[in-house]
Amino acid sequence: MARSWTNCEGLTRRDGLKLGLGGLIAGGLTGALASRARGAAATDAKRRPAEADACILVWQDGGPSHYETFDPKPDAPVEIRGSYQPIATQTPGVQFAQPMKKLAAISNDLAIVRSIRHDQGNHGAGNHYMMTGAPPRIPVGCGAFVSFHPSLGSVVAKEIGAPHGIPAYFSLPRMSRSGGPNFLGSKYAPFVVPDSPNSSSFRVRDVTIPSGLTDDRFASRQQIRKHIDTMLRFNDASVADPTLAVDEFYGQGMQIISSKEAQDAFDIHQEADEVRDAYGRNTFGQQALLARRLVGAGVPFVTLYHGGWDHHTDIFKALDSKLPPFEATIAALISDLKQQGMLERTLVVVLGEFGRTPKINTRGGRDHWSNAMSVMFAGGKTPGGQVVGATDRQGYAAIERVLSPENFVSTIYQKLGIDPGQMMYTPEGRPTHLVSDATPIAELMG
């Protein structure tokens, strides 16, 4: 349909043009700040105070089964209910699947949403929909890693930022498929830490002065660089001079090097042994602990990518070994956040791109199923001990309180104090809603 400058947020056409040209083309700071101020002013009425400062998003890539985690169906026929028994949780009347023991024991801190559904049944599209709140614009395949819209983490990095020049969006140990910044630009891409924090020699790459270089020598190099850097800069934003971005990033990089807070956040070796043990002495466990440290230092968004949930074959054999350490780490993370007094202001979300098929297939696995999935929330003033929505008796489809990926991402944005209904502008000035349906899940709001 026609693109019109007048929009429901009341931005005028001139504002839009300023945003498009002055602000975002070259990431010009003044333009971007002005746009935030203006955006805030325009949407104050809708804006709620933030309920959380940070979000740790655990991404179970491949799509975890809802049956074997948070939505057991003991009354369904065996080919649907599978081999796990349901177990009672801390919350009366709520059952989890058998392996989820440690989370069951703290279920009063958790809210489980059993009724998010969508219609993107392949990995590429499902990833995109859940990670951005926008369905892929064109059909994409299972193998696809696509980006048509900014991801949760990138938007949060842009809207909230982090102190001391620390990147505002981390993704460990790799970027999730659609976890990129799209039109927001690569400054909002995740900072990926590929190395395992479980290794004794672990250091977050590139954020500390190379070993063997003294601080003095590093400082003198800065001086030399200052003298040597004589390249002409074109400061008019309409020129889109890429050296300006390089300058901005250089400043950010220097801030990271010189800030004690930043350096401490990266140093997982400062943690006591018992804490490290509690998270699990494995890569994922230590990544979760590093995420907690990063959040403590002011990082607003951390994605913990956890692969291998695409169980088309032998699902029970695989989950027998996969689920217990996984859920133990999540439980440890929540307990630790609580103990540190951080859970109130830190949202923890656990999900994958979709649920899995009701009928166990001939190879003993479950296939992709986007008609039902379970998503776990904790912290950030999320009322715990509740289940939102329900699937039918056999877990085929969400039938009560049916919710969409748009509702899901809007909840996260709203909790972090970001208006999901806001208009964003591409570098070309094209307006687009951050989320097309900006309704958060009311039950999860504090």
Added chain:
Amino acid sequence: MPDRLDPRLSIRHVVVSVLLTIALQSVTSAGDAVSFELDVQPILAAHGCNAGACHGKQRGQNGFQLSLLGFDSDFDHDAIARQARGRRLSIAAPESSLLVQKATAEVPHGGGRKIVVGSDAYQTLVTWIRQGAPRRLADEPVLESVQLQQTEFALAPSESAALTTIAHYSDGTTRDVTGMTSYLSNEAAIVQVDSAGRLTAGPVPGETAVMARYMNHICVANVSIPRTEALPEGFYDDLPRANFIDDLVYDKLNQLRIRVSDPAGDAVFLRRVYTDVIGRLPTPEEAMQFLDSQDSEKRAALVDRLLDQPEYIDHWANQWADLLRPNPYRVGIKAVLNYDNWIRQQFRENVSHDEFARRLITAKGSTWHNGATTLFRDRRSPDEVATLVSQLFLGVRLDCAKCHHHPFEKWSQHDFYSFAAFFGKVGRKGTGLSPPISGGEEIVYVSTKGDVRHPVTEEVLAPAPLFGDVDLSADDDPREALVDWMVSPENDYFAKVHVNRVWAQLMGRGIVDPVDDLRSTNPPSNPALLDALANHFQQSGYDQKDLIKTIVLSNVYSTSSTPNETNTGDRLNYSRHYRHRLRAEVLAEAVAGVTETTESFSALAPESRSNQVWTHRIGSVFLDTFGRPDPNQDPPCERVADSSVTQTLHLMNSRELDRRVRSDDGRAARLAAGKQSAAEVVTELYQAVFSRRPTAQEQQYCETQITSAGENRRGAIEDLMWAMMNAPEFVIQN
């Protein structure tokens, strides 16, 4: 409402008709026969009912599916009038039809209120239902074409103008459909268009295209907003021109009243051609040789020499590898390695672009012997091959037409599957894919059978090109006929997409952008230039080296990046060089050249260069950080050209780069141990890192750093090298 049925109406009566329409519609039109295809479908399209986000998407919305943007009226009529046991319509009480009540949100509708009760659209819908909701009327004409009354607009900043869209029918009647047409501006910051077709220019000079779509017909208006101030009299008449590129770029700039920037100096040209043509920096010796030469033809001589360098092969092969190379875990390591080798071999032999296409598209034999056959191991069905071939070699993106009529183009599913039918007889035997190893050998051959069917009608389709004709009788393999058609002089898509890709590589932006998306709704910024380049490329026998030489020896190529007061906002017309960050492999080579050390890659011979990496699965934090395509994408998609804080941090702190700057076998150690004076060391560093001589001031400052370091000469040289590699002048092509 249906003014088409008004016998008096024709294009001459447009103005009258608009007034008439308003008058007539406010009364009642119940007496007119309403056509589903000509009256109802446009309403569904104009209100977004059949849009991709609503009922037009693959599985519809809430059980109600329409064809995307109404390209299939039979399907849509069936969905509305017959499916759901006809409950969507109530002939007896049209107003209570579910279709009407949903559209007006009288019953809850996920899409909200689309149509207001009592509006023209409402009346038309209700009347059509009351008339029995027929699929067709007797003697119903067909919508034949849609035109914009005016397609070229030159507006002043902030000026408005109105588009008028006219539909033409087979019975000779016309209708003003301006208000029922969807409009889309390619750059809303330049020109806005509202749903009534009103154009409003933005505040700054520029140009863009506006698309108008009415049913499946698409037209384009070109809107330009020239600068208001005139250029100095005869400015362009006095400029020297090296070839036709200068003529055509200057013509366009003259129209827009933009002054081209000054020429860049030799050192800037030098760094540009080395990085653009062979993907590395000049060595200090090469830099000196060029900068010191007094030969008036030295630029041409340098370009000739570069085009003969072995690095040319890997640099340009690497770019095709980006486009073709599949994931070895899916397709098999041996097949992918052979494919990569095959691509490099074509550049080693310097085959013409048409021959390159022919060898690839008609490939036969074993994936273990002819690497080109891996195309057919990777793309396993005619439709998968067809989308790749049409996008890469014709710049036509057919993916959309696989599932539905292309929303921005004329291509239908019939067109797509007829094109795919050229690959219907591609046979495969041997061991197919078995990820994650897929190690087997597969033979690609020409089979005697193999049909491609239309997915909806199931009709067997004969191979047919997207336009024009082919001769299928000459060869058993229809792919030969396809390539004959692709590379024939009548088909300028083939030349255009390639010249545009090479142009974008050298100039920082395609004349058409994205580079392989040639369509009427994405017009070139300088059509005459694209035509001339394509023509030149055809005349040269599709000779890529000749094309590169022609571009880099134009004056336009060596224009300075420094803007003047008329061209700061120009990012389309090459009035200045567009600075950009060097791509990952070029930067990696630059680091290797400057430090005189190499990165060690797995699965490659020692001393291999980064542009010889044959799959993105070969690990390199450096290449990943600087945005080579993500190895996890299958197929890998586009490179990241932006900068990021991670790049800064990597150059600044990475242990690997620190090791290479301080290596005992590196340049810094060599210079420290050698006999060169501090002055000579500084000159060499500037030539090695920035490809230029230091200024007197720079020379003096850096010399002092070395001399004052005394014993620590090596440390001082390392620090200088580090500082230079961390300055923007190293990573940005000026």
